[in-house]
Amino acid sequence: MDKIKLIEELTTAFGPSGFEEDLVEIIKNNLKDFDLESDSMNNVYAKYKNSGDKKFTVQLDAHTDEVGFMVQSILDNGSLAIVPLGGWVLTNVPAHLVGIRNKDGQIIEGITGSTPPHFMSQEERNRPLDIEKMFIDIGASSYEEVIEDFKIEPGAPVAPLVDFRYDKDHDLIRGKAFDNRLGCSCIIETMKRLKDADLNVNLVGAFAAQEEVGMRGAKITSQKAKPDLAIVFEGSPADDLYFSKNQAQGALGRGVQIRHFDKSYIGNPKYLKLAKDLADENEIKYQSAIRRAGSTNAGAIHLSNEGVPVLVLGIPSRYVHSHYNFARLSDFEATVDLAVKVLQNLNDENIRKILKK
Structure with missing residues (x-):
């Protein structure tokens, strides 16, 4: 499916917290070539069929619910x-x-x-x-x-209830629930792009329910996936209308947002450096964010198991937690590009450095 159609289908779907059933079906329909599971909480898990048993596991996370x-x-x-x-x-x-x-x-x-x-x-x-x-x-x-x-x-x-629009001439998408159906689209796009890649890690796409009411789904998905590392995709609040150009850290059109800190988590410095180095090497636009408020599923995932370093990648989206959102398609693409590069470059050596093992 074309990524615009995928984003439209996911963002217009009905799915407030605790009622994500429609999203479960849409995700499964878009990942038919993968091993899929869902649970009683409406969490969905996707893995590659016949994937090898690698030493380390990376969980890709995005929440399916909307306010x-x-x-x-x-x-x-x-x-x-x-x-x-x-x-x-x-x-x-x-x-x-x-x-x-x-x-x-x-x-x-x-x-x-x-x-x-x-x-x-x-x-x-x-x-x-x-x-x-x-x-x-x-x-x-x-x-x-x-x-x-x-x-x-x-x-x-x-x-x-909001319709969806794509303005190709201005690189704009407009609709509802970009927090966090854009993140769900990122998992699907990332896993499809890496389907034939020879990765050094096991990859689990985990679509979590009920984030907006307390990161509830991610507390379950991280227990099931048991990741060593994770990447959280999020439709992050854009701040470019409220701060100056140099102060804004979630501006439309300035690339993927790499989050260092929020109320729920502190980023792992070595994991952050790996992501930034790869972004620089591959000319992927990014912006660093230190958030004074807010949280993501990283808050639940990084405290699971024996501790999980998490990389939070955001697509800046205006007016999240309201009816209407704006975002740039190029920021979405930069987010997927960076996730793909990170996953392609994870190996036992740099994973051990991040985990300090």
Whole structure:
């Protein structure tokens, strides 16, 4: 499948935390030539068929879930009260199109409610938003209509509904859930490009569920894969609209983001040096990031087993954890290029140096 079509299919898929079933099927359909497993948590594992038993294992990670909501209750007037799945800035929630999966598996369109100014006092306009006062309107007028006609019940998952666009002339992709469906696309592209390569490591693609609610899936995948090293792919928050050119560390068009630090992990210096040296040698554009906030599945993976050095590679994406995202296709390609070079150049000697064995 063409990488643009792959990115479109993954990013437009419905899959808030805990409801990643559609992603499981899409991933399996795109990796039919691989040995595939999935578990009860919706994690997916991909390996090469008939791969040799090498001394060291590298886990490729990306999380499949997106930020969304769950229906908490149905009000008498037919609107839906919600709780968040993942981290939302509440001002980004109102007046957007969302999809609610009903008990028959159908996606019902709704709009996150926004009170018109005509019905608000000045005090109400200035009051901070409260998720407990937010609701979704599906056009119903009663509790009974929601239950009987729309077949939506408490516990139904909710996700943004956004179309996908690719602007070839400007190297731009626009859609939803780039955090972290772009990372999922990176695993698929990387494993396909290395399918016929003679690697010195066992390679496991691990697509993890429920990252947005506490890195839950990665705690399981790292136990199963038992990696010696890992590469985490992430749709990282772009910061080029908020900082100067020299201060920004997640700018669109400046290549793959190599993360040194965030709230959940500190990068291994030798692993980071290997990646940067290979990027320089192969003229792959990259930018280093030291994040004051945020985290990735590296936080869970690097604490698994006896400790796992992790390389976090990010595709800068504007407005993550909202409905609409922008990214550059060239940054996505640079991320895959660097991952491929790192995996091709891992051998027993440099792995032992990274592991200090």
